[in-house]
Amino acid sequence: MTPWLWLAAKIGFAFAYLVGAVPVLIMMERRISAFIQGRQGPNRVGPMGSLQPLADIIKFLTKEFVVPLRADRWLFVLSPLLVFVPPMLGFAVVPFGNQYGDELLQIANLDIGVLFSMSVLSLGVYGITLGGWASNNKYSLLGSLRASAQLISYELSLGLTILLAVMIAGTVDPVRIVQWQIEHGWNLFGGGSLWRLPLGLMGGLLMFICALAENNRLPFDLAECEAELVGGYHTEYSSMSFAMFFMGEYIAMVVMSGLITTLYLGGWHFPGITDPTDHSWVGALLSIGVFTAKVYVLLFTYVWVRWTLPRFKYNQLMDLGWKVFLPIALFNLAAMAIVGVILEG
Amino acid sequence: MATYKVNGKVAEAPAGDKLLPHLIDGGTHVPHYCWHRGLTPAGNCRMCLVKVSNSRKLEVACMYPVSEGLEVTTEGPDVDAGRQAVLEYMLINHPLDCPVCDKAGECDLQDNTFKYRNGHSRFDENKVIRHTKDLGPNVKIWGNRCISCTRCVRFTEEITGTGELSIVNRGDHSVADVHPDVPLDNPMSLNVVDICPVGALIDKNFLYQARVWFSKKVPSVCTGCSRGCNITGTVLHNQVKRLQPRENHDVNGFWMCDAGRLDHEWLSGTDRLRVTKGDAGDLARRLVAVRDRNGAGSVAMLISTAATVEELHLAAKLAQRVQAEVYFLGKVRGARWVSPSGFAIETDKTPNTRGALRVFELDALPPASGVVDAIRAGRIKAVLSINGIHDADWPEGLVDLAPRLELAAALDVCENDWTKVCGSVLPSAAWAEKSGTFVNRDGRLQRIQPIVAATGTAQPDVVWLQQMLIELGERRTAISAEGVLREALRGIDYRQIGQTGVVLDAPSAPAGVGK
Amino acid sequence: MESMESTYRSPETPRGAGVGLRLRSWLARLSIRVYLPSIAAGLAKTMEWMVRPKATLEYPEVQRVSRKGYRGEHRLKKDDQGRPNCVACFMCATACPAECIEIVAMPAPWPDRDKVPVSFRIDMLKCIYCGMCEEACPCDAIELTPTYTRVATSRDEKVYDLVKLLSN
Ligand code: SF4
Numbered sequence A: 001m002t003p004w005l006w007l008a009a010k011i012g013f014a015f016a017y018l019v020g021a022v023p024v025l026i027m028m029e030r031r032i033s034a035f036i037q038g039r040q041g042p043n044r045v046g047p048m049g050s051l052q053p054l055a056d057i058i059k060f061l062t063k064e065f066v067v068p069l070r071a072d073r074w075l076f077v078l079s080p081l082l083v084f085v086p087p088m089l090g091f092a093v094v095p096f097g098n099q100y101g102d103e104l105l106q107i108a109n110l111d112i113g114v115l116f117s118m119s120v121l122s123l124g125v126y127g128i129t130l131g132g133w134a135s136n137n138k139y140s141l142l143g144s145l146r147a148s149a150q151l152i153s154y155e156l157s158l159g160l161t162i163l164l165a166v167m168i169a170g171t172v173d174p175v176r177i178v179q180w181q182i183e184h185g186w187n188l189f190g191g192g193s194l195w196r197l198p199l200g201l202m203g204g205l206l207m208f209i210c211a212l213a214e215n216n217r218l219p220f221d222l223a224e225c226e227a228e229l230v231g232g233y234h235t236e237y238s239s240m241s242f243a244m245f246f247m248g249e250y251i252a253m254v255v256m257s258g259l260i261t262t263l264y265l266g267g268w269h270f271p272g273i274t275d276p277t278d279h280s281w282v283g284a285l286l287s288i289g290v291f292t293a294k295v296y297v298l299l300f301t302y303v304w305v306r307w308t309l310p311r312f313k314y315n316q317l318m319d320l321g322w323k324v325f326l327p328i329a330l331f332n333l334a335a336m337a338i339v340g341v342i343l344e345g
Numbered sequence B: 001m002a003t004y005k006v007n008g009k010v011a012e013a014p015a016g017d018k019l020l021p022h023l024i025d026g027g028t029h030v031p032h033y034c035w036h037r038g039l040t041p042a043g044n045c046r047m048c049l050v051k052v053s054n055s056r057k058l059e060v061a062c063m064y065p066v067s068e069g070l071e072v073t074t075e076g077p078d079v080d081a082g083r084q085a086v087l088e089y090m091l092i093n094h095p096l097d098c099p100v101c102d103k104a105g106e107c108d109l110q111d112n113t114f115k116y117r118n119g120h121s122r123f124d125e126n127k128v129i130r131h132t133k134d135l136g137p138n139v140k141i142w143g144n145r146c147i148s149c150t151r152c153v154r155f156t157e158e159i160t161g162t163g164e165l166s167i168v169n170r171g172d173h174s175v176a177d178v179h180p181d182v183p184l185d186n187p188m189s190l191n192v193v194d195i196c197p198v199g200a201l202i203d204k205n206f207l208y209q210a211r212v213w214f215s216k217k218v219p220s221v222c223t224g225c226s227r228g229c230n231i232t233g234t235v236l237h238n239q240v241k242r243l244q245p246r247e248n249h250d251v252n253g254f255w256m257c258d259a260g261r262l263d264h265e266w267l268s269g270t271d272r273l274r275v276t277k278g279d280a281g282d283l284a285r286r287l288v289a290v291r292d293r294n295g296a297g298s299v300a301m302l303i304s305t306a307a308t309v310e311e312l313h314l315a316a317k318l319a320q321r322v323q324a325e326v327y328f329l330g331k332v333r334g335a336r337w338v339s340p341s342g343f344a345i346e347t348d349k350t351p352n353t354r355g356a357l358r359v360f361e362l363d364a365l366p367p368a369s370g371v372v373d374a375i376r377a378g379r380i381k382a383v384l385s386i387n388g389i390h391d392a393d394w395p396e397g398l399v400d401l402a403p404r405l406e407l408a409a410a411l412d413v414c415e416n417d418w419t420k421v422c423g424s425v426l427p428s429a430a431w432a433e434k435s436g437t438f439v440n441r442d443g444r445l446q447r448i449q450p451i452v453a454a455t456g457t458a459q460p461d462v463v464w465l466q467q468m469l470i471e472l473g474e475r476r477t478a479i480s481a482e483g484v485l486r487e488a489l490r491g492i493d494y495r496q497i498g499q500t501g502v503v504l505d506a507p508s509a510p511a512g513v514g515k
Numbered sequence C: 001m002e003s004m005e006s007t008y009r010s011p012e013t014p015r016g017a018g019v020g021l022r023l024r025s026w027l028a029r030l031s032i033r034v035y036l037p038s039i040a041a042g043l044a045k046t047m048e049w050m051v052r053p054k055a056t057l058e059y060p061e062v063q064r065v066s067r068k069g070y071r072g073e074h075r076l077k078k079d080d081q082g083r084p085n086c087v088a089c090f091m092c093a094t095a096c097p098a099e100c101i102e103i104v105a106m107p108a109p110w111p112d113r114d115k116v117p118v119s120f121r122i123d124m125l126k127c128i129y130c131g132m133c134e135e136a137c138p139c140d141a142i143e144l145t146p147t148y149t150r151v152a153t154s155r156d157e158k159v160y161d162l163v164k165l166l167s168n
């Protein structure tokens, strides 16, 4: 097969993987929230309610798309796309599996892949900010302002925790990071060294928490807040454009989980299940399976946390970001530097 | 005059008078059954027990004479104990009938039992069963409920003098009954239902029609004859369910006749007019047009003597405007019936003949038959009838002569042969649906008031007539019936009339216009 | 973190406490400030609920069995001859706070009874299912059954008449 065809196939797979995750997530969200609240959740459409997302999509598609009178038409239509696309781009550098033959199961093998993903993921805030702005509604605008401030604050800590994983592994190439973890152990557990264990645990936890904030998930979903903001940055959005925001949020979650998996949870490898040297299609499928399992465990945790914790106040959110997470992340990084020197020196 | 004390307070009454009426007039509550102000006291129910200083036992207030220095106690444990014992005795054989008893809600026995007893009975034996049967065309007795107070018996003896009722059997089997083949059918028989302190005697027409606590009671005046008995209407769901006499010693005492009492069933009848045919203003213009074409006196107004003073006043104005001849519509006369006690049922069956004489300033009313002759003679080209009762004495031939008229119009309450041939029919509110006043045969001005709301497009004649007068430029805006009365009788208003009426002029009964 | 202090009150260190107690109390305060233990506790609680039996029933396949004394739709009881026990006394209508009972009475066609309802209508949409009617009835004629699942396609259907109430 030519490299181009390979590329097209991998892009197609990644797209399907991400978009296909949305209905699953919708379903997860609904059923898990129901279970936590002692309810059954939607279970009437299809077996066990599995076709409920389909019904939702039909509903979204058949609803009227309303553009508010004074809205900025162009941006209004564009911004859901801006939310939708960047996370997809971010997935390009995530190795979602081992290798089939000579072909890495990663769309783009960039040696600065981690940096790339960081940069595109933060683009998502544009969609939210512009959406709120274009709605010409002060509540939407407030929602999007909150979202951007929050994203910027947490981006810092997120970056520092990513850097921690990079420092542990000693590389910014995601594939090599995974490789390093296969050889030494998960970054979450300090990559096999007891010295690094507390740092790795701290880093992994911080990264997950910052990911919650990055994805606007509870307890950090300040950008949408029925009580104060009517809805949030998407108040004025209806039908499919609203669904785009919705899907963008879920896809961002999947990508972020993929990133955490890659950086801290040993990527597509699980000892005893996958064999890094097995480049057959069986090995490739197994590695994709392991990757998916890890991602969904994280996604489950996302949902679980959402239905457990209440929303923070905005000042608490900011306090937490700047006064707690950032110092801890910085300290972590410094400690890592010292530990690294000690271990290697 | 003797001075005595009631519960420590000094009171005065003629020596030898029975205590009870004076106690009640003084505002003291004394429960009683057999005593009735309109009947001679019998002192058999023993409910009115009070403590008096002249006696060591409790005495019945309805029979005990007032004397100088007497001290009466109407409350306290001794008296209550006595009343409780009397009640317990009465309830021994009294059925637990309140749920199905029409008296419930206005029953003295029920009220007193609620007040004095604890809802418990010590009597375990079987109760005595007494008869339930018809006593006459209108009255039925539930003997089990009878407490043998003899009010009903005394009524038929003292008031009607017919004596149909008496207490039969002895002991706890005693119960009111009629003699065989002598049904309770005197013209005032239904009064026994009102005076029966319990639910033993029941008005068959009212049987199970209403639970009284849901209903509303509105004072009014009976329109059944020119006496104008004072009444209270019981209303439920905008329907008159029953009429009862209201005490007025200048007119009817405590009583009323059965005919008047039952004169409400037609109010909700199917033949009531409920839709307007034509229009008041238009009618007025056409009456004027007839007058203009044929000259003065070509319009006749046929006015019922059951119309109120207010309506008559407006009709008189209208008659003046259209230069109409006025004739009066009455009702078939009855025989005058006077009870031994002096209660009279009059021959003139309309309530306001005297009012018509006064308003039109006539000595005698031209009878309705005159209009027929006038139409035959070709003088009259238009007839407007104003009638408020369902059984007026319409002149013979009027309906057949209708084709000769240029205009036939009616303000009426019920559909009849005449309204059927009329081009314009304005539905009127009947007596129970409007405000107004009547002058009874003795010249007493008394007031009716709306008991129920008129249905359909029916309006009081006061409204229709004013609409016509406004069209003819008589007045600018319509005013209330009370305003019309003030205009008609210069200054007398409803407050002055009150609930019992005022005398307008000297009593010399007019004859009325019915056959 | 200052703002937190107003929201969450830290356990006070008792005056004159020993070292062990001081340490424990400090740890307790720390754990609250760090959030994580309470968050973990919260997550454990929600996980517990996730695996618990659900409170929701799969209505209409599964229907709740009404408890004793549940106040559902009314029924008028009949005597051994199939006649309504009701004597049309209006006690229920009098007691009813929603004023939803409408009765028309008539003399009974049977010699042993005085009064029966010729029409007995309850507007179930007005009814608040308080049970006062049952309480007021002197003849034990009206009763609230445990039935709660009656749907109707029009308002008129929810005005139950004598026949319906007797067959309930
Ligand atoms: S007469 Fe009075 S106490 Fe007796 S059943 Fe009737 S309402 Fe009840």
Ligand code: SF4
Binding pocket: B145, B146, B147, B148, B149, B150, B151, B152, B153, B175, B176, B195, B196, B197, B198, B200, B201
């Ligand atoms: S029927 Fe009524 S009024 Fe007559 S004796 Fe009996 S209780 Fe008295």
Ligand code: SF4
Binding pocket: C092, C095, C096, C097, C098, C099, C100, C101, C122, C126, C127, C128, C129, C130, C131, C132, C133, C134
């Ligand atoms: S349950 Fe309550 S509201 Fe309903 S009919 Fe009975 S008394 Fe009225």
Ligand code: SF4
Binding pocket: B099, C085, C086, C087, C088, C089, C090, C091, C092, C093, C103, C133, C136, C137, C138, C139, C140, C141, C142
């Ligand atoms: S209270 Fe009982 S007996 Fe009386 S009307 Fe109501 S249901 Fe019938």
Ligand code: FES
Binding pocket: B031, B032, B033, B034, B035, B042, B043, B044, B045, B046, B047, B048, B049, B060, B061, B062, B063
């Ligand atoms: S009222 Fe006095 S004995 Fe009956």
